[in-house]
Amino acid sequence: MDTGTIIQPKYFNGVATSKESIEYQSNLVQYFKHVGMLAFGQMPFIAKIGPDPEKDYDWRNIDCLLDFAKKHDIRVHYNTVINSHKNSFPDWYYELSAEEKKKALERHIKAIVGRYKDRIEFYKLVNESNPYEEENFLGTNETKTDLIVQMFAWAKEVHPEGEFIVNDHFPFLQQDKIRTNFISLIKRLKEKGAQIDAIGIEGHLGYKPVPFQIPSDDDFDTTIEDVYNSTGLPIYITEFDISYNNAPVNPYPGSVIDPNNPFEANGVAYANWFDYQAYAYKHFYELCKKKEFIKRLYFWGFTDKDWYKWERPSVGFFDENFKPKPVFNEMQEILNAHTK
Known part of the structure; x- marks a missing residue:
């Protein structure tokens, strides 16, 4: 099982200070051979000013990362070609007709x-389409199923040997419509001939049934095997994390705890939540490794520095000063093994 993390552009494109970039890159090269880009491959970031890839697109952040990766024998996955959220398209997209949007x-x-x-090692070709209605997907007058089938055909037309996945989220609950709807979507796509190479499951966990914790082993086993047995496709865990703050932008009662206080999970007492996080990351890795059909596991956070304000905090291996956290100390031996 390949193990990787998600990285930020500023440490490769000259925006961060030289000292910060060197420290960030040094840690990355030492402990990871597989990385993904944090959002900056999405349409609003590279196609902000217009639809023409030749004259409008800004490829610089991606190019800088790939140049670095080639130099250090790091394999990169693309995040994300098409993100289905309504805020994941530039303004010009919404001015187009349905036919023009599809084009x-x-x-x-x-x-x-x-x-x-x-x-690119693999592409998250379509991300988080599951929550959206089947009809008029992305304003194209096409059904979601039909349009995604075409998206895979377009990608394979350009690169038949490329690896393209559908990526989405569900919370590993045994009774859960999100997962069953996602499985139904994958089945429809396969029936219509979509050339899907694998299924991506994000793994942003710790919301429910118990906040700030990973799901039980039984919940994990039952749900992940349901996806595999129902679809027959390999599974990648693409964005695994847990946090002590589940709603940094719009907090609600019970959405955050003090991570420095004593924490208890499944009858085990921890000195603080960070010590539990260390256990949880390693245990989740071990759960995934037992499943032959789980081929990749990516940890969403590499460092906690300069994390986007809407993202859950403190999900990385290193703190805001690039100092190792308990989770890194717990995982270091595993990470070392994956870079040899």
Whole structure:
């Protein structure tokens, strides 16, 4: 099982200070051979000013990362070609007709896959489509199923040997419509000929049934095996994390705890939540490793420094000063083994 993390662009494009970049890159090279980009591959970041990949797209952040990765033998996955959220498209997209939107999506997919052919380990081709209605997907007048099938066809047309996945979230609850709806979507896509290489499951955990904790072993086993047995596709855990603050932007009662206080989980007492996080990351890794069909596990946080304000805090291996956290100390031996 490959193990990786998600990284930020500023440490590769010259925005961060030289000292910060050197420290960040040094830790990354030492402990990870598989990385993904944090959001900056999405359409609003690279196609902000217009739809023409030749004259409008800004590829610099991705190019800088890939140049660094090539130099250090690090494999990169693309996050994300098409993100289904309504805030994940530039303003110009919403001014297009339905037909023009579909053409823009095709051009966007083919431009990315064509430019980075043979330089990307795999692509999150479609992200978080599951919550959205089947009809008029992304304003194209196409059904979600039909449009995603076409998206995979466009990607495979440019790079037949490329690896393309559908990525989505569910909370590992045994009785859960989110998972069953996602499985139904995958089945429809396969029935219509979508060339899906694997299923991505995000793994942003610790919301429910018990906040700030990973799910029980039984919940994990039952739900992950349900996805595999229902679809027959390999599974990648693409964005695993837990946090002590589940709603940093719009807090609600019980959404945050003091991570420095004593913490108890499953009858085990920990000095603080950070010590529990260390246990949880290693235990989740061990759960995934037991499943032959789970081929990749990516930890969403590498460091806690400069984390986006809307993201849950303190999910990384290193703190805001690049100092190792308890979770790193617990995982260090495993991470070392994956870079040899």
